Amino acid sequence: MYGDLASIGAGNALLIIAQLFCAGLIVLTLDELLQKGYGLGSGISLFIATNICENIVWKAFSPTTINTGRGTEFEGAIIALFHLLITRNDKVRAIKEALYRQNLPNVTNLAATVFTxxxxxxxxxxxxxxxxxxxxxxxxxxxxxxxxxxxxxxxxxxxxxxxxxxxxxxxxxxxxxxxxxxxxxxxxxxxxxxxxxxxxxxxxxxxxxxxxxxxxxxxxxxxxxxxxxxxxxxxxxxxxxxxxx
Structure with missing residues (x-):
């Protein structure tokens, strides 16, 4: 998943294994704490929901810029919408691009997420x-x-x-x-x-x-x-x- 061992090196591979191992222990410990009465519900379920929500919020409001060959664009769908409306003279085309742009989150994706x-x-x-x-x-x-x-x-x-x-x-x-x-x-x-x-x-x-x-x-x-x-x-x-x- 992280690449060929020869390319990433043995030291980096061991660091990745140690990081995953420690992260797994932390997740299991927090899950046990919640189930023992120090919180509500299951920790694993909470982490899953948090991860999905974080992904949705990031794809909607990410300020990261990416060069797709058509110029610099913002990754977040909402920020990209306002950026296109401000920088493009043709507002209708800007809205269409924000709705249907390829390879990056668009407003249609976000609307489908909210509807679902x-x-x-x-x-x-x-x-x-x-x-x-x-x-x-x-x-x-x-x-x-x-x-x-x-x-x-x-x-x-x-x-x-x-x-x-x-x-x-x-x-x-x-x-x-x-x-x-x-x-x-x-x-x-x-x-x-x-x-x-x-x-x-x-x-x-x-x-x-x-x-x-x-x-x-x-x-x-x-x-x-x-x-x-x-x-x-x-x-x-x-x-x-x-x-x-």
Missing amino acids: ALVSNLYFVSQLLYNRAPTNILVRILGKWQDSEGGQSIPVGGIADVAKQLRDNQMVMKGHRDSALIHVLNRYIPTAAAFGGMCIGALTVIADFMGAIGTGTGILLSVTIIYQFYEAFMKETMEEGAFGF
């Missing part, structure tokens, strides 16, 4: 829109939310509803006993799960085709990890409030 992140974080987007416009039909199709006794909002309708949350919150279905609820839901849950899996797969492939920064799989993984940390943080906050800490 929003779609994969359906709960957050649905809850935010429902709080703003609860009567809008499109928002209600996306998800309907209701405040529970614990103060948390739970999905009770729309695309965001799930069977586990129905059972966890002791909700019942009209015309069916609680013991029969699982049999009724089993008619729909496998289809919904399969369709959801296909949607996630399609979203990942489309994101990669559109050149999303961090890859579609990386973005979905990062969003999932961040949401899990958010849920863990809210749970810890609620528990501390309940015990008066």
Whole structure:
């Protein structure tokens, strides 16, 4: 990965091995610390999400300049957009170049990244829109939310509803006993799960085709990890409030 041993030299090779070994020990130690109660969640997951987020932010705002043969360009998509608008007389052509430039991050890649992140974080987007416009039909199709006794909002309708949350919150279905609820839901849950899996797969492939920064799989993984940390943080906050800490 780092080159031929004859070209990099034995000394450099040993330094690389030592660096990777020490870095691995640090990562594992931090992961153990988080899991032993000195933090929230998994350290490995946190490092993965941080790395992906860092990559996205860097590709969007990197001030590094690169000579591509057409002159000096900024690596960051957003900085390159403003640089092209300022330095080019033809503003329309400057915008097109910022949107579709090759071999460097462009605005289209960044837009695909943002779109993928929003779609994969359906709960957050649905809850935010429902709080703003609860009567809008499109928002209600996306998800309907209701405040529970614990103060948390739970999905009770729309695309965001799930069977586990129905059972966890002791909700019942009209015309069916609680013991029969699982049999009724089993008619729909496998289809919904399969369709959801296909949607996630399609979203990942489309994101990669559109050149999303961090890859579609990386973005979905990062969003999932961040949401899990958010849920863990809210749970810890609620528990501390309940015990008066």
